[in-house]
Amino acid sequence: MKKTYENALRLLDSRRRKGRPKEIAGSGGVPSISEAPGVTGTPNLRGIPSLVGMHEWLYLLGHSNNDVNNINIIHIAGTKGKGSTCAFTRSFLHVHGLRTGFPGKVGLYTSPDLRGIRERIQINNKPVSEALFTQYFFEVWDGLSSQSALTPGHDGKDKMPRFLQLLALIAFHTFIRERTDVAIFETHHGGEYDATNVIPKPAVTGITAIALDHVAQLGPTIENVAWHKSGIFKHGVPAFSSSQDPAVISVFQARAKEKEVPLKFVEVDQSLPKDAWALHAPVQRINCSLALAIAEAFLELKAPAESRSLTPEDIAQGIERFNWPGRYETIVEGNNHWFLDGAHNELSVKHVAEWFAKTALDGSKSSPYVLIFTHISEERDCNALMECLAHSLRENGIRPRYIIFTTYQERLDGNTRIDKTLKSLLSPPPDVLTMYSEGWKKIDPQAEIITENAIEGALHAARKIGEKEGGMRTLITGSLHLVGGVLNLLRPLE
Structure with a gap:
């Protein structure tokens, strides 16, 4: 070899x-x-x-x-x-x-x-x-x-x-x-x-x-x-x-x-x-x-x-000079602001909601809040994690207008980079997007919910919202696997 x-x-x-x-x-x-x-x-x-x-x-x-x-x-x-x-x-x-x-x-x-x-x-x-x-x-x-x-x-x-x-x-x-x-x-x-x-x-x-x-x-x-x-x-x-x-x-x-x-x-x-x-x-x-x-x-x-x-x-x-990708990180693309954290348990999503509320308010108050979320696990109650995030955001004065649910699949064409070390987690249960969509509708019937089968599609959907609204503030959280895929698409490793 x-x-x-x-x-x-x-x-x-x-x-x-x-x-x-x-x-x-x-x-x-x-x-x-x-x-x-x-x-x-x-x-x-x-x-x-x-x-x-x-x-x-x-x-x-x-x-x-x-x-x-x-x-x-x-x-x-x-x-x-x-x-x-x-x-x-x-x-x-x-x-x-x-x-x-x-x-x-x-x-x-x-x-x-x-x-x-x-x-x-x-x-x-x-x-x-x-x-x-x-x-x-x-x-x-x-x-x-x-x-x-x-x-x-x-x-x-x-x-x-x-x-x-x-x-x-x-x-x-x-x-x-x-x-x-x-x-x-x-x-x-x-x-x-x-x-x-x-x-x-x-x-x-x-x-x-x-x-x-x-x-x-x-x-x-x-x-x-x-x-x-x-x-x-x-x-x-x-x-x-x-x-x-x-x-x-x-x-x-x-x-x-x-x-x-x-x-x-x-x-x-x-x-x-x-x-x-x-x-x-x-x-x-x-x-x-x-x-x-x-x-x-x-x-x-x-x-x-x-x-x-x-x-x-x-x-x-x-x-x-502190830098720790994917943890309380902000990436700015013109009027579009991405807020990333790989929170994946109830304690951490509460911290993220507090951070997002404080940090996102520093930007334009006219641009809408967007959430990109997924969590796929056999060990945790995924729906409970989503509900905890929703309630924590509301407690901090944040009510996202657009909710985008996705999977751990990174690209729309299904290709996986050679050094991705999360291959075993790419296939979610077939009903995970439906489960999340129905769960969020019960919490906030007014929210516009979008489902995307790949992280790349979720980012495209958020950018379209930014184009229509003149900017957006998008929180991306729920899993390090999700945030890792986002970072590889927004800012690949050199």
Whole structure:
């Protein structure tokens, strides 16, 4: 096989698992918090934890614990705001590095990608190039496949990493080979048993807002989720968390005591600029404050003695240069304004409604509000999510005149880009558009409802409204899959 970018993507895609395990390993599934084990315990889990095998695979690639520790990892977990917090942290450290020389190279590993797989592995604010991704992918793939007999098997037969494990390994390999001065790693889903938790001793850890999510894997209570997320705490490593519910705080404090971790809960920093565009969404002020605390702690530990703090100018520039596609993002096309956020649960759509109401009012009040929405999932009540968004918009004074429902299919001709990593989600239930249309009509019989089978068609429909009305303000939300397709059509990845 030729070592091309396209072939790297095909091999990577072959490592997707067909679906989450249907059976719970053991007798009781994920334990309740009263049964949750200590640091050395092993609870019953759904399937094989993704952490299994990561140490051995890194070793087979020639990377020791010291190699991993030497790239100075900041490890961030949470339910909401992980990506934004990582991006704010990256922005602060990058600006500081431009001024002082440290850190000179800032790595970032996040998921999911929106426009292409390379978005998940970035250095100094840019996705790695196709050439670099291809080079490091095949170094990892060839290095592991040639020694597959020695790697840990997950099912008695298959001894290669699964999709997310492989991506994390490529990220570690890339940052070690590129000698980054800091590497910011976002967890995938949990924490304790997440593939990224192979990090022996991060420089700093952080946890964003905790809410119920991925309950089939993490457990049915907020305490279960908190236990898993705080699994990234490491002995003696400073940890920071945004404000949390009392039940979450209790779990975090217990785990911090167990691991002898200095833990600090971060409130919103009142010194942040009041009118910064990146902070229009109130939740982003929380994420930014947490990132600021994390970045300052990192510099205190790792920077040269003469430059161990962020200046007010660093902070202002870091916020100004903040960029996190598809999260509280605005794109302007003449009189047409697109407002994008990949919110996909009830808590996040409430935040989006508040942000949209505040931000969209800055534009022309004569142009109509438009909503483009879809959410296709077996795990969530899609109709309930739509209803929550509708009521949240109304509570914030927004009543969209036009509602456009669509699917995850990107283009009208059905073509799919080679680096799209969401292929399995392209086929919605046959009645999803009818379900959404009928549901919204019950909420607002006066709204004009449009259905489009592809995201491209939804954008065309919104533009036609803009032409007719002299402009529009369109909110696009409900799923990162939807927002990713929109971004690829409006602003493809370079």
